[in-house]
Amino acid sequence: MSGPFSPSINSECGMLVEGHQATPMFLMPWHPAYLGRHLDALGYEKARDLISYRWGVADKKLDEKPRFSLRKEWNERLKVRTLDMSRLKTQETPIMTELFNDAWRGNWGYVPFTKEEFDSTADGLKLIMPPDYGLVVELDGKPQSFVVALPNFCEIIADLNGRLFPFGWLKLISRMRSHCFMSVRIALLGTSKALQNSATGGLILMTIVEEARRRGASSPGQHLEAGWVLEDNMAMRRPIEMFGGKVDKIHRIYEKRLTAPASVALRDGSRVDDNAASQDSGS
Secondary structure, X not given: OEEOEEOOOOOEEOEXXXXXXXXXXXXXXXXXXXXXXXXXXXXXXXXXXXXXXXXXXXXXXXOOOOOOOOOHHHHOOEEEEEOOHHHHHHHHHHXXXXXXXXXXXXXXXXXXXXXXXXXXXXXXXXXXXXXXHEEEEEEOXXXXXXXXXXXXXXXXXXXXXXXXXXXXXXXXXXXXXXXXXXXXXXXXXXXXXXXXXXXXXXXXXXXXXXXXXXXXXOOOOOEEEEEEEEOOOHHHHHHHHHOXXXXXXXXXXXXXXXXXXXXXXXXXXXXXXXXXXXXXXXX
């Protein structure tokens, strides 16, 4: 068995093993440091680590013009546009579903995202995502990558102690309208599989990173977080680190192999080999 997943690797997953003092982020699980030690003692082992990166606004030249997408050879071919929130389900979620599943197909822990799931996610995005927090990158007029970022709602819900009633919901609505978020998280990203591990794919990812950092520099936020990234996904990690991303948190997926006992006990106290028991029961 492996986990934790809630309910799959596409949502909240992993146990926090590094970065307990880092800024808590919306929809990112937090666990006390001792919990991982308990799992180690119980024989659970690391399956994969999921890495979250952080950029600080104080980093140099965050608001500089893009270095790649404005080059002559790419200026006409490569376009970055904002998600059309007015046509989110009719136009954008089919694109996101196709790109996400194509991008992550074959990766460790991959679970397909259905359009119905993206439509459900879109209902929530309309309520909490600022209009310019979703991007689509097109190459020669065809969508090749997308990214969705979310403001860090932990900043406005921490003191509610998980309670919306009787007055928590009023505070939440008021803060959503007026709060200047200091941190933002890149929550979803997908790039066409055909372009991964290619110079063009690297260019698209760098363009996304540049645009996200540039937009972050024009907001009051103090840092941008990107996660999760599989520890062995170097095609994703290299450009992030090239643009100054620093490891902020590590969430671990644990696994443990379950082995059946050599024999099973019967009600009369005798024991029988479990293979024979399976045959007798018709299984």
